[in-house]
Amino acid sequence: MNKQLVAGLFFCLLPAVAIGAQYDITVDKVQIDTGDFVEEGIGYNGASPGPTLRFKEGEVATINVTNNLDEMTSVHWHGLILPFEQDGVPGISFPGIKPGETFTYEFPIAQAGTYWFHSHSGFQEPNGAYGAIVIEPEDREPFRYDRDYVVQLTDKHPHSGDRIMRNLKTSADYYNRHQQTVGDFIGEAAEQGFFATLKDRLMWGGMRMMKADVEDVQGFTGLINGKGPAQNWTGLFKPGERVRLRFINSSAMTYFDVRIPGLEMTVVQADGNNVQPVTVDEFRIGVAETYDVIVRIKDEKAYTIFAESMGRSGYARGTLAPEEGMEAQVPELREAPLLTMADMAGHMDHQGMDHEAMGHPAMNHEAMDHAAMGQREVADEGMNHEMAGMDHAGMGHSSGNALPTDPFYASGSGLSPVAANGGKFLSYSDLKAQHPLYEERDPTREIELRLTGNMERYEWSINGIKYEHADPIVLQYGERVRFKFVNETMMTHPMHLHGMWSILDVGEGKWNPLKHVISVAPATTVYMETEVDAPGEWAFHCHLSYHAAAGMFRKIVVEGGPEQRGGNS
Numbered sequence: 001m002n003k004q005l006v007a008g009l010f011f012c013l014l015p016a017v018a019i020g021a022q023y024d025i026t027v028d029k030v031q032i033d034t035g036d037f038v039e040e041g042i043g044y045n046g047a048s049p050g051p052t053l054r055f056k057e058g059e060v061a062t063i064n065v066t067n068n069l070d071e072m073t074s075v076h077w078h079g080l081i082l083p084f085e086q087d088g089v090p091g092i093s094f095p096g097i098k099p100g101e102t103f104t105y106e107f108p109i110a111q112a113g114t115y116w117f118h119s120h121s122g123f124q125e126p127n128g129a130y131g132a133i134v135i136e137p138e139d140r141e142p143f144r145y146d147r148d149y150v151v152q153l154t155d156k157h158p159h160s161g162d163r164i165m166r167n168l169k170t171s172a173d174y175y176n177r178h179q180q181t182v183g184d185f186i187g188e189a190a191e192q193g194f195f196a197t198l199k200d201r202l203m204w205g206g207m208r209m210m211k212a213d214v215e216d217v218q219g220f221t222g223l224i225n226g227k228g229p230a231q232n233w234t235g236l237f238k239p240g241e242r243v244r245l246r247f248i249n250s251s252a253m254t255y256f257d258v259r260i261p262g263l264e265m266t267v268v269q270a271d272g273n274n275v276q277p278v279t280v281d282e283f284r285i286g287v288a289e290t291y292d293v294i295v296r297i298k299d300e301k302a303y304t305i306f307a308e309s310m311g312r313s314g315y316a317r318g319t320l321a322p323e324e325g326m327e328a329q330v331p332e333l334r335e336a337p338l339l340t341m342a343d344m345a346g347h348m349d350h351q352g353m354d355h356e357a358m359g360h361p362a363m364n365h366e367a368m369d370h371a372a373m374g375q376r377e378v379a380d381e382g383m384n385h386e387m388a389g390m391d392h393a394g395m396g397h398s399s400g401n402a403l404p405t406d407p408f409y410a411s412g413s414g415l416s417p418v419a420a421n422g423g424k425f426l427s428y429s430d431l432k433a434q435h436p437l438y439e440e441r442d443p444t445r446e447i448e449l450r451l452t453g454n455m456e457r458y459e460w461s462i463n464g465i466k467y468e469h470a471d472p473i474v475l476q477y478g479e480r481v482r483f484k485f486v487n488e489t490m491m492t493h494p495m496h497l498h499g500m501w502s503i504l505d506v507g508e509g510k511w512n513p514l515k516h517v518i519s520v521a522p523a524t525t526v527y528m529e530t531e532v533d534a535p536g537e538w539a540f541h542c543h544l545s546y547h548a549a550a551g552m553f554r555k556i557v558v559e560g561g562p563e564q565r566g567g568n569s
């Protein structure tokens with residue numbers, strides 16, 4: 001695009017310093033055509049997604065961002081390690097970019113890999129304000145490939161972000177089409193008996209949650225690089241080639257399960273960092289995560305890239321083909337998963353502690369045990385039993401075929417991923433760093449962060465407190481903090497720390513992978529550690545757009561360090 005090498009003649013004299021890359025980016029209103037609908041959205045340089053920005057590790061990036069909107073904007077460089085004033089979060093890193101203004105970002109490119117950028121203002125990101133970043137390493141890649149493509153997944157919705165948020169606030173299940181119906185009840189009652197079914201329903205109703213609460217926002221069209229399933233984005237290859245696919249999930253709200261029927265995928269990078277290669281048939285990509293995979297394609301035929309949403313309410317589809325216009329069969333969506341008691345366990349465990357935070361102290365007793373149940377015995381044998389079983393043995397009653405267990409899901413979770421072909425599904429526990437970036441050392445302290453919410457009111461919070469009422473989390477430069485995420489909700493939250501790496505604890509010590517998003521499944525506890533090596537003020541939040549906006553967000557202040565410019569104490 002507008003990339004100009006400004007190395008000039010200094011490059012020959014000072015090879016270590018002077019190379020740089022410059023981009024000019026405009027923020028514009030654009031028309032987004034998904035093939036299902038056309039909607040006005042926001043894009044960069046006249047398109048959504050915007051351009052792919054390409055850099056080389058070690059150079060200095062200069063990016064001029066001109067705001068052509070009639071509202072404030074911002075650009076956040078997701079996953080990039082940079083000075084905090086360049087991070088692009090209004091109210092934390094800088095004031096934002098006014099209409100008509102050009103803001104120049106300038107920062108050294110200190111890493112390689114696949115990343116992305118997006119607006120951090122209002123709902124501009126769900127409205128289309130995103131693009132990809134590809135950074136070539138200084139040294140050679142540790143794996144071979146013949147060509148590479150960005151595969152940017154998004155979930156374009158016919159409603160604007162503001163409208164979606166209003167609707168969710170009015171009725172949290174506004175966009176949930178998978179709610180069970182009276183028909184389902186009758187069918188289930190016939191199979192499982194009337195009382196068992198009734199008990200089940202009353203319990204979920206009492207919890208103000210539904211088994212189908214896997215996705216907050218349905219009704220979107222899944223896109224790959226801006227193209228809907230019918231428009232079929234296509235990446236070309238020659239038989240025998242190794243193709244690197246840089247998957248980026250830029251969705252507002254959607255987790256995708258990704259597979260390419262007929263091809264194995266070797267995962268070589270997660271969130272921009274190289275991992276020890278692991279070959280899988282399918283992987284789940286959380287909102288804001290990236291995975292780079294390499295596929296080796298021998299046959300001269302087309303293959304479908306199929307990314308179905310975790311809740312099976314939509315999909316993105318593209319094609320790898322030797323020639324433009326070829327297509328392969330497009331799989332059907334699998335049956336929608338239902339949450340189980342195991343996914344509710346975190347919520348139940350902590351209720352005693354959470355009365356105020358949750359906002360409805362009466363919920364557990366009145367609603368469940370007595371009033372709603374009507375019949376005492378039902379409450380007694382039903383609730384209490386199942387709750388007890390759930391907390392300890394962890395739903396060990398694998399009815400029928402035992403599902404493969406993934407330690408990053410509650411045992412017995414309805415969300416436990418299973419590969420469509422019965423093969424290998426990537427787990428976080430498969431991710432091991434290729435080269436540890438930090439020496440292993442004991443954390444200086446642990447910070448517990450409970451992921452909390454009230455699904456009925458569409459309130460989302462951390463430790464029961466919404467962003468607007470929360471104090472910042474203060475870290476000291478030079479410490480190594482262990483974060484303990486306890487998900488007390490029934491939704492999966494992709495937690496994103498800006499400015500510093502999230503070292504996901506998969507039990508591999510110094511080989512634990514470095515990430516920028518840690519997905520925490522319902523009723524699970526996940527640990528990550530952070531070397532606090534970046535002074536300044538940073539954002540830390542759930543990357544589901546409407547959860548972050550509703551309050552699942554924190555400011556992090558790093559005190560001390562080399563470039564701390566006084567004032568924050």
Ligand SMILES: [Cu+2]
Binds near residue numbers: 547552
């Ligand atoms: Cu969330």
